[in-house]
Amino acid sequence: MATNLIKKGVAVTGYDVWAPTLARFVSAGGSSATTPKETVKGVKFVVFMVATAAQILDALFDEENGAILELEKGATVILCSTGPPEYTPNVRRLLNEKGRSDVFLVDAPVSGGTIRAANGTLTILAAGEESALTKGKETLELMAGPNLYVIPGGLGAGTKVKMVHQVLAGIHICMTSEAMGLAASLGVNTKRAFEVLRAGEAMSWMFENRVPHMLVEDKTVYSALNIIVKDMGIVTAGGRSAGFPLFLSSATEQVLASGVSAGLGAIDDAALVSVYLPKDPTLVLKLASASTTAEEDEKKLKIVSQLMAGVHLAAAAEAISLGIEVGLEPKQLYGIIAGAAGNSFMFKERTPQLLSGDWTSTKTIDDIIAEMTESIEEANKLKYPLHLGGTALQLFELVSLRGLGKEPDLAVSRVWAKVER
Amino acid sequence: MATNLIKKGVAVTGYDVWAPTLARFVSAGGSSATTPKETVKGVKFVVFMVATAAQILDALFDEENGAILELEKGATVILCSTGPPEYTPNVRRLLNEKGRSDVFLVDAPVSGGTIRAANGTLTILAAGEESALTKGKETLELMAGPNLYVIPGGLGAGTKVKMVHQVLAGIHICMTSEAMGLAASLGVNTKRAFEVLRAGEAMSWMFENRVPHMLVEDKTVYSALNIIVKDMGIVTAGGRSAGFPLFLSSATEQVLASGVSAGLGAIDDAALVSVYLPKDPTLVLKLASASTTAEEDEKKLKIVSQLMAGVHLAAAAEAISLGIEVGLEPKQLYGIIAGAAGNSFMFKERTPQLLSGDWTSTKTIDDIIAEMTESIEEANKLKYPLHLGGTALQLFELVSLRGLGKEPDLAVSRVWAKVER
Numbered sequence: 009m010a011t012n013l014i015k016k017g018v019a020v021t022g023y024d025v026w027a028p029t030l031a032r033f034v035s036a037g038g039s040s041a042t043t044p045k046e047t048v049k050g051v052k053f054v055v056f057m058v059a060t061a062a063q064i065l066d067a068l069f070d071e072e073n074g075a076i077l078e079l080e081k082g083a084t085v086i087l088c089s090t091g092p093p094e095y096t097p098n099v100r101r102l103l104n105e106k107g108r109s110d111v112f113l114v115d116a117p118v119s120g121g122t123i124r125a126a127n128g129t130l131t132i133l134a135a136g137e138e139s140a141l142t143k144g145k146e147t148l149e150l151m152a153g154p155n156l157y158v159i160p161g162g163l164g165a166g167t168k169v170k171m172v173h174q175v176l177a178g179i180h181i182c183m184t185s186e187a188m189g190l191a192a193s194l195g196v197n198t199k200r201a202f203e204v205l206r207a208g209e210a211m212s213w214m215f216e217n218r219v220p221h222m223l224v225e226d227k228t229v230y231s232a233l234n235i236i237v238k239d240m241g242i243v244t245a246g247g248r249s250a251g252f253p254l255f256l257s258s259a260t261e262q263v264l265a266s267g268v269s270a271g272l273g274a275i276d277d278a279a280l281v282s283v284y285l286p287k288d289p290t291l292v293l294k295l296a297s298a299s300t301t302a303e304e305d306e307k308k309l310k311i312v313s314q315l316m317a318g319v320h321l322a323a324a325a326e327a328i329s330l331g332i333e334v335g336l337e338p339k340q341l342y343g344i345i346a347g348a349a350g351n352s353f354m355f356k357e358r359t360p361q362l363l364s365g366d367w368t369s370t371k372t373i374d375d376i377i378a379e380m381t382e383s384i385e386e387a388n389k390l391k392y393p394l395h396l397g398g399t400a401l402q403l404f405e406l407v408s409l410r411g412l413g414k415e416p417d418l419a420v421s422r423v424w425a426k427v428e429r
Numbered sequence: 430m431a432t433n434l435i436k437k438g439v440a441v442t443g444y445d446v447w448a449p450t451l452a453r454f455v456s457a458g459g460s461s462a463t464t465p466k467e468t469v470k471g472v473k474f475v476v477f478m479v480a481t482a483a484q485i486l487d488a489l490f491d492e493e494n495g496a497i498l499e500l501e502k503g504a505t506v507i508l509c510s511t512g513p514p515e516y517t518p519n520v521r522r523l524l525n526e527k528g529r530s531d532v533f534l535v536d537a538p539v540s541g542g543t544i545r546a547a548n549g550t551l552t553i554l555a556a557g558e559e560s561a562l563t564k565g566k567e568t569l570e571l572m573a574g575p576n577l578y579v580i581p582g583g584l585g586a587g588t589k590v591k592m593v594h595q596v597l598a599g600i601h602i603c604m605t606s607e608a609m610g611l612a613a614s615l616g617v618n619t620k621r622a623f624e625v626l627r628a629g630e631a632m633s634w635m636f637e638n639r640v641p642h643m644l645v646e647d648k649t650v651y652s653a654l655n656i657i658v659k660d661m662g663i664v665t666a667g668g669r670s671a672g673f674p675l676f677l678s679s680a681t682e683q684v685l686a687s688g689v690s691a692g693l694g695a696i697d698d699a700a701l702v703s704v705y706l707p708k709d710p711t712l713v714l715k716l717a718s719a720s721t722t723a724e725e726d727e728k729k730l731k732i733v734s735q736l737m738a739g740v741h742l743a744a745a746a747e748a749i750s751l752g753i754e755v756g757l758e759p760k761q762l763y764g765i766i767a768g769a770a771g772n773s774f775m776f777k778e779r780t781p782q783l784l785s786g787d788w789t790s791t792k793t794i795d796d797i798i799a800e801m802t803e804s805i806e807e808a809n810k811l812k813y814p815l816h817l818g819g820t821a822l823q824l825f826e827l828v829s830l831r832g833l834g835k836e837p838d839l840a841v842s843r844v845w846a847k848v849e850r
Contacts, residue, residue: 241809244819248802251834253826258819259680265814266687270707273812286691286707374672381669388662391694393686395816398665398679405674409847413672426830 009125011036023047043073053147054085061091084112084143096163112140115163117170131348135159135166174239175327176350180214182260189284192291193392194308197298204309210316212352221278223296233277237264259399315383315397320354322400329424369416430546432457444468464494474568475506482512505533505564517584533561536584538591552769556580556587595660596748597771601635603681610705613712614813615729618719631737633773642699644717654698658685680820736804736818741775743821750845790837
């Protein structure tokens, strides 16, 4: 991310607690410093890209080495970490208490991974006061290119969008493992499973991105499980603090915690599939070259596909409902997520209908129940756990119980309605 | 069970596919036969005690060796297995189709384990036509003593009561592991955890029964995990066929399936705790002799206790709601479960209030949310998975979202209401 700025002609001084990263940056032409305080000396724009809100507070306010000790008058501080929605307003308050109301502060969580960081096309969700956004715009555009979104609502609004995005990112990561483990348990050639499922209503960005790591022997950590664990923790804490039920997010969080308990925290999150296949964690890899027929496989994959479609539809409703609850503009939210890592076929195709109120669909709630029931009964025969599939089915059942079984499938969003319509 | 009948002076001919069991029965004074057909020759009362409905169909209707080939005219057939509610009416239909409407049929699922089977105090849930119940009564009383319940509603009604009982039995088994794994992860002396938790609002019959097996090195299979897996499969299939959402039962089923996937199916279900502690499955056992102070432990156990209380309260509401949905009389259902293995402090104390409509409570929905939130946030810090705790919290949140946060905690039952009140 910093190297991208250098390539674009910006003079950047970098600091990182991990010396090899800093050395790599210097060899790419950057300058380095030894503390946050040293780093910001004489600098107009400061970008914080650390893992957690606690690390921001440390880097900014540490009494010995914090950036605040040398922060230029009128500097623009851009906070790119993902924290709870209240953390950027909290940073603003602390700055003001320390007499630094002169600092321009931008809430700017990112999404997109290392490749897009390196080529300057990260998705950035910028929010804050107008003056700060104006000051920070040029730097943000150098990092995000066409993927810079300005979110109305002031400090914290960008983080709220990121939080809602992570509802879907997290559920889709978990569902990718649940689905590929099921496909393997059904004895399907897993390479074919990937090709078939990505091409239809089961598609998610995470599925397309993570499955290739499961199909080859590859120990690279593209995104450590601990990252999405942290993000889902923010999501469910956000749900709790809003008093808002998040069934699929909560179920996802428990599966992720099982992964951490099993010792997977520091490795790539595609390894989560081993939580679903404890006796044979490499089954998905092994079956990548299974000699099965396309016809047989495709029959079995219908079971997996309709399960994923049901979970992804309920997940879209859960995410959008949370977004509306925390005061975000749903159409902008849709546009951002549809173009980012939280996307899925279901999210992209069905959310506009959900928001327009025109729920016309070829399927009813009861149709989805019938499809998911078929899938769940197949998995039951194998004693294969469907943490998300099972949870999603109960949500459709709940809506059907309330007399909405013949309504279009999008009526699943009524789970989160405050009153019956 | 058969030996108990011999001791009471009944002449019994036994048959079992497992020869050592049959030999043990013969050495206790019983007669034996080599097929179901042989077994029933000249016999007025036939008791089937096999694991599944499929086994009943096999033992009764097999074309070579089935009991039907030699069944006496006017014999009374007592079906003690647990199957789906529709299976006994199905046996009746098959008997009639084969011209055996003379046979008296009793739906009589049992609960209670091997010790109560041996001393003739099994809980038996008998249902069927009046004439069949009259015929079977004496035999049933010899097996059940004071624990014979006659369930109105005809064939299948006994099985429905058993199914609702298993909602609680299954959730409590799973919650026992979730709770003890959490107590151990918090570093509590697990023997103290057992004593403290059983004495308060966290108590369940299953907790009291299963935890002692976790606290000593003991490989005895008191009740194999596969048994409760089969029973929860019947519960969730019953929910699906009734179109009724069962959030906690479904979450339990997935945890149980994880246990089977991990290879625990044939061992005692107390071993399910290892699903929660994959890196150190013996942690609960090891901490049985931990030197911790009572004061420290009790503070930590509050976290566990309030979590269990919340799950057990929501489970009571889920079970009773299902019972009402399938047409059972809730007060009889309450009496049976409160005296059987599905009991818990919460079930026993709160269900009468739930049924009376007098929901007076010292706690509101929002109070429970606050308590469970505290517990879940502690578990989150440890990345300890709370499959049931997380699910139950969403149920309370859902009710709060609908504007019932200030209502008594029993308003959680509104989750399963068909319309808002």
